[in-house]
Amino acid sequence: MNERIGVMGAGVMGSGIAQVVAIAGHEVVCYDIAAEALDKGRATVDTGRFGVKGAVERGKLTADDAEATLGRISFTTDLDQAADVDLVIEAVPERLDLKVGLFRDLDRRCPERTILCSNSSGFPIAALSAATDRPDRVVGWHWASPAPVMKLAEIVRGPKTSDETIETVCALAANAGKNPVVVKDQPREWGYVANRVYFAMVREAQRVVREEVATREEVDQLMVDCFRWPTGPFGMTRGAGSGWS
Ligand SMILES: NC(=O)c1ccc[n+]([C@@H]2O[C@H](COP(=O)([O-])OP(=O)(O)OC[C@H]3O[C@@H](n4cnc5c(N)ncnc54)[C@H](O)[C@@H]3O)[C@@H](O)[C@H]2O)c1
Incomplete structure (x- = not known):
């Protein structure tokens, strides 16, 4: 219809x-x-x-x-x-x-x-x-x-x-x-399911960078190589904001 x-x-x-x-x-x-x-x-x-x-x-x-x-x-x-x-x-x-x-x-x-x-x-x-x-x-x-x-x-x-x-x-x-x-719907949470799970990973990735365990680029590369994602957590955030243009 x-x-x-x-x-x-x-x-x-x-x-x-x-x-x-x-x-x-x-x-x-x-x-x-x-x-x-x-x-x-x-x-x-x-x-x-x-x-x-x-x-x-x-x-x-x-x-x-x-x-x-x-x-x-x-x-x-x-x-x-x-x-x-x-x-x-x-x-x-x-x-x-x-x-x-x-x-x-x-x-x-x-x-x-x-x-x-x-x-x-x-x-x-x-x-x-x-x-x-x-x-x-x-x-x-x-x-x-x-x-x-x-x-x-x-x-x-x-x-x-x-x-x-x-x-x-x-x-x-x-x-x-x-x-x-x-x-x-979860009135006390932000992010439904996809973003709730995704941002838990982003927080961990940021912690890894803050602790100087690896750079942002290295984290992205590791996640791509390990999980065959198209990009890592930092690349994902950049891409989503720009419409992947
Ligand atoms: N960018 C992403 O990857 C993504 C993914 C999923 C959901 N979202 C959500 O989608 C929504 C829009 O995000 P976006 O990235 O398209 O933002 P955007 O800034 O690219 O576009 C928002 C548009 O809304 C217009 N606008 C502002 N106030 C308005 C109003 N009162 N009435 C009508 N239009 C108004 C702005 O002029 C702008 O063109 C947000 O809630 C965002 O969280 C974004």
């Missing part, structure tokens, strides 16, 4: 998420407070390293599908346009006050049926759902960077998220080629 999806924020994650759901056939309205961010987001989807033109060159998308994908995404600084949707995926900076304020605002502007998803890296979904009058339709949908490549769909069930919401979001994620895994 094709939905109308609002993506909040056109940065590293928002632009990639908009691209993925548009490729899956959904109509997307991508909102940002900054017009330059929208221009950059549009360019990322079009000609960015993981954009649709590159996907055509790699034989992953036909030229017609790439054109149709671009045609399905509109970019706007008008929140009301992006709120008039079936489902929202929020990807604004990782600041709880910002996200809570946006969820409160969206709750007022969106139709009653609209599901509100957050791509937070780890804030409790309980804190976001408490800002709304629709806690049954608030859920975490945590993506990994680059969104067009990585299969992660960590679906975070908040304290009042309904089964119907979970089913809708899991179906959407699977249909977009992702691997949905439903995890429990």
Whole structure:
């Protein structure tokens, strides 16, 4: 079923998420407070390293599908346009006050049926759902960077998220080629599962460097050689922040 999806924020994650759901056939309205961010987001989807033109060159998308994908995404600084949707995926900076304020605002502007998803890296979904009058339709949908490549769909069930919401979001994620895994919200922890485990490793890697056991580069190299990861903990942090550009 094709939905109308609002993506909040056109940065590293928002632009990639908009691209993925548009490729899956959904109509997307991508909102940002900054017009330059929208221009950059549009360019990322079009000609960015993981954009649709590159996907055509790699034989992953036909030229017609790439054109149709671009045609399905509109970019706007008008929140009301992006709120008039079936489902929202929020990807604004990782600041709880910002996200809570946006969820409160969206709750007022969106139709009653609209599901509100957050791509937070780890804030409790309980804190976001408490800002709304629709806690049954608030859920975490945590993506990994680059969104067009990585299969992660960590679906975070908040304290009042309904089964119907979970089913809708899991179906959407699977249909977009992702691997949905439903995890429990943990109000006292940051990081759900993937980031909780990952940052435990980063903390240890930082301790190793502080104790002068090895340099950052050496830690990265050892982890790559030992576990066949594409990069080590420090490389991962750098890459995620830049969108692997
Ligand atoms: N970068 C990653 O690897 C990664 C991975 C998974 C999840 N996340 C999460 O995704 C979210 C976005 O991260 P990012 O790396 O894309 O950030 P980013 O800084 O690249 O993009 C954020 C965008 O949000 C816009 N913005 C700021 N305030 C806004 C508002 N009130 N309404 C609408 N847009 C607003 C900014 O102009 C910017 O374009 C964060 O919660 C982050 O923790 C990031």
